[in-house]
Amino acid sequence: MPWLTSTVRVSPNVRRAQLVCLAVILCLGELCPGQGLKVPASVTAGDETIIPTTGSGKAIFYLWGPGVSSKSEISLGQEVHLHSRDLRNAGDYLAIVCSAVCRSSAFYVRAGKPAYLNFLVHPSRVPVAQGDAVSGVVLPFDEFHNLVPDVATVNFRLAAGSSSAGSPRAQMQDGVAWFRTTSGRSAGKLQVVATLDSLSSTRIVQQVASDPCNLRIKGERTPKSVVVETEPVHDCSGNPVPDGTIVTFSVTGAGGKSTVDAPIKQGIASAKIQASGSLVISAASGTVMGNELHVGGQP
Amino acid sequence: MKLALPTLLVAVTIGLMVIGFFGAGHSAGTVGIAAGSALPGLTPKAASPEQAVSSFLREIQRRHWDRAYAGLSGTSGIDEPSFIQDWTGGDGSLRTLSSLESFDVRPLHATDSVAQMRVHLHWTTPVGPLQDVRDLELTREGETWKVIWPKVQVPNLPAQVIPVNYLRWDLVNGNSDDDWGSHNVDAPHVRIVSMNAIDTAEGSAVMGEVVNEDTIPAFVNVNATLVDGSGNAIDEESSFDKIAHVLLPKQVSPYRIDFPNVGLKNVKNVRMDVKATLTPASADPVIGVMNQKIESAQGKSVLRGELLNQSGQTVNIPHVIASFYDNNGKVVWVADGYVDRALLPQTSEPFAVEIPNALAGKVQNFHAVVNEYSSGKS
Numbered sequence: 163m164p165w166l167t168s169t170v171r172v173s174p175n176v177r178r179a180q181l182v183c184l185a186v187i188l189c190l191g192e193l194c195p196g197q198g199l200k201v202p203a204s205v206t207a208g209d210e211t212i213i214p215t216t217g218s219g220k221a222i223f224y225l226w227g228p229g230v231s232s233k234s235e236i237s238l239g240q241e242v243h244l245h246s247r248d249l250r251n252a253g254d255y256l257a258i259v260c261s262a263v264c265r266s267s268a269f270y271v272r273a274g275k276p277a278y279l280n281f282l283v284h285p286s287r288v289p290v291a292q293g294d295a296v297s298g299v300v301l302p303f304d305e306f307h308n309l310v311p312d313v314a315t316v317n318f319r320l321a322a323g324s325s326s327a328g329s330p331r332a333q334m335q336d337g338v339a340w341f342r343t344t345s346g347r348s349a350g351k352l353q354v355v356a357t358l359d360s361l362s363s364t365r366i367v368q369q370v371a372s373d374p375c376n377l378r379i380k381g382e383r384t385p386k387s388v389v390v391e392t393e394p395v396h397d398c399s400g401n402p403v404p405d406g407t408i409v410t411f412s413v414t415g416a417g418g419k420s421t422v423d424a425p426i427k428q429g430i431a432s433a434k435i436q437a438s439g440s441l442v443i444s445a446a447s448g449t450v451m452g453n454e455l456h457v458g459g460q461p
Numbered sequence: 462m463k464l465a466l467p468t469l470l471v472a473v474t475i476g477l478m479v480i481g482f483f484g485a486g487h488s489a490g491t492v493g494i495a496a497g498s499a500l501p502g503l504t505p506k507a508a509s510p511e512q513a514v515s516s517f518l519r520e521i522q523r524r525h526w527d528r529a530y531a532g533l534s535g536t537s538g539i540d541e542p543s544f545i546q547d548w549t550g551g552d553g554s555l556r557t558l559s560s561l562e563s564f565d566v567r568p569l570h571a572t573d574s575v576a577q578m579r580v581h582l583h584w585t586t587p588v589g590p591l592q593d594v595r596d597l598e599l600t601r602e603g604e605t606w607k608v609i610w611p612k613v614q615v616p617n618l619p620a621q622v623i624p625v626n627y628l629r630w631d632l633v634n635g636n637s638d639d640d641w642g643s644h645n646v647d648a649p650h651v652r653i654v655s656m657n658a659i660d661t662a663e664g665s666a667v668m669g670e671v672v673n674e675d676t677i678p679a680f681v682n683v684n685a686t687l688v689d690g691s692g693n694a695i696d697e698e699s700s701f702d703k704i705a706h707v708l709l710p711k712q713v714s715p716y717r718i719d720f721p722n723v724g725l726k727n728v729k730n731v732r733m734d735v736k737a738t739l740t741p742a743s744a745d746p747v748i749g750v751m752n753q754k755i756e757s758a759q760g761k762s763v764l765r766g767e768l769l770n771q772s773g774q775t776v777n778i779p780h781v782i783a784s785f786y787d788n789n790g791k792v793v794w795v796a797d798g799y800v801d802r803a804l805l806p807q808t809s810e811p812f813a814v815e816i817p818n819a820l821a822g823k824v825q826n827f828h829a830v831v832n833e834y835s836s837g838k839s
Contacts, residue, residue, distance in 0.1 A: 284647075285647045286645055286646050286647045287646070287647055287675070287676070287677070370676040371676065373674075373711075374711075404676045404710065405628050406628035406630070406678075406709060406710055406744050407676065407709070407710040407711045408709045408710060408711050408712040409711075410713070417752050417754075418751075418752040418753045418754035418766065419752075419753045419754075419827075420749060420750065420751040420752060420753065420766075421749070421750045421753070421828065421829065422747065422749040422750070422771070423709075423712060423747070423748075423830065423831075424747060425628060425709065425744035425747070427626070427628075433747075433749070433771075434771075435749065435751070436751065436769075447711045448672050448673075448674060448711035448712075448713065449654060449672060449713075450711075
């Protein structure tokens, strides 16, 4: 029976279909399931259990389940001990006893208590004040890495600095609970904690300044050039735009157009551009335009 | 009869050598090495300006610096080491990695004593072929024409300390055994802000601009797939070097993707794909693009300007990428050009990028960015 040696993991639906097919095949060969083989109605993953048998003499016992296939010699009339290591994976199992005829029964191994939470929060970095920008998904697993599909409530707790940023709750469905929320208005770390019973898991989302808002520049003429700089650059929530953000200055005059991509440094971007005569100076950061300055020529 | 074929071959070879030897100086519109003397030490005397320039450039091509320098007029006022460095470049510039593949010589003006010649120099470089155009002055000294090579103006930089306190971003990779989902850092958020597809002389091109909307630097590549009416991909190309790959936060770069030999008539759709990954970066050096103007030169439209290195670090290979807009603000062309001289601290170098004549009339505005390649930086 080469199919018994298979250890390929398959989905529960496929496995159930395989079990039904197997049962039909056994029936057609006068090896009907359930005749004289009592299996437990439900077993928890990692628990030991027993399967009583009837009759006398030697027989072969086969166990086929998710990631498990084993064959052993047993004495009919005695109990078959299934060890913890044989029942670690949740799912449908099939027990088969073969002597003169084969008898089989299916049973289900369910996941144990949640032992840890897989918690995925997206994104890792988010601009402030963005609707539905932060989402989190929790998947609880037992100690043998089986997804726990039981119905339960997961509490999420969001905190920016020392202040709370919300406490959404979510009911688990098929082993998954999730939330989605708007990012806060202040740049900085957003701590997201998911709690299920005594288990919790923490993730950090970096809230960053959004696009510059109301970008304003001022210019000062020197004998051979013009020094142009921005006012402190903030987003529309008042957060300073991070240093290193590029502000493009453009100076247009009789000598042509000069541009400098200057990084913001300590909140301000500045550039010194050699130009003379009447000038038009403008600034942009990304797709955000700033004000325009008109500087007259020196007498 | 047995010796007829070898005799014929020897005769033809000698004939070709004689034609090559004596015919070099008589060809009009000299083109590259094809017009050269194959025998070193037997260069004929430059009896005409064209002959003088051709001979001079052939020696340059062969890197016979002494002979090339001997072809200069005494009024040139340049010493041999400076002359050599003018041709071979320095400071890790693109010129140090280039070689003169061929040249064309065209007369501009000539009298009995002076002449002006225009030379088109065709360089092979690691970034592809580059063309350089120079106008050379020549003077007649006795029976020989000599090239006047202008003295190279080396920027005289005073010793100084330039404080650099710009930002730098480093990447720290987490341990592979970290808890799943606990230490992920998302890729930078980058967006294509404009796209235009046009037919070109070689095929077609897709161009536009891309912006880094994030607060961290991004390494960016733009890919495009041309799709026909049945939904099948016709061709797929990437922006390659026609983009500034490292974009600092809120920085905008033009991009152009060329599709050689593929016209747009069969294209129903263009699928764009921008890929951005985390990258370490530095906000230094800052390079200004100064005095940009669109001018006509030799029947071509070019964007000329100067690159000004505002930092204290040498930029070995500057690369200019410019987007050109029509009166609606649509990107109608993206052009790029490498500068073959290194950009020293606090100094400027001229640049020029060409605009196709068919599009030059549409151009109302432009925006140039500078890619920089510096030794010791990835």
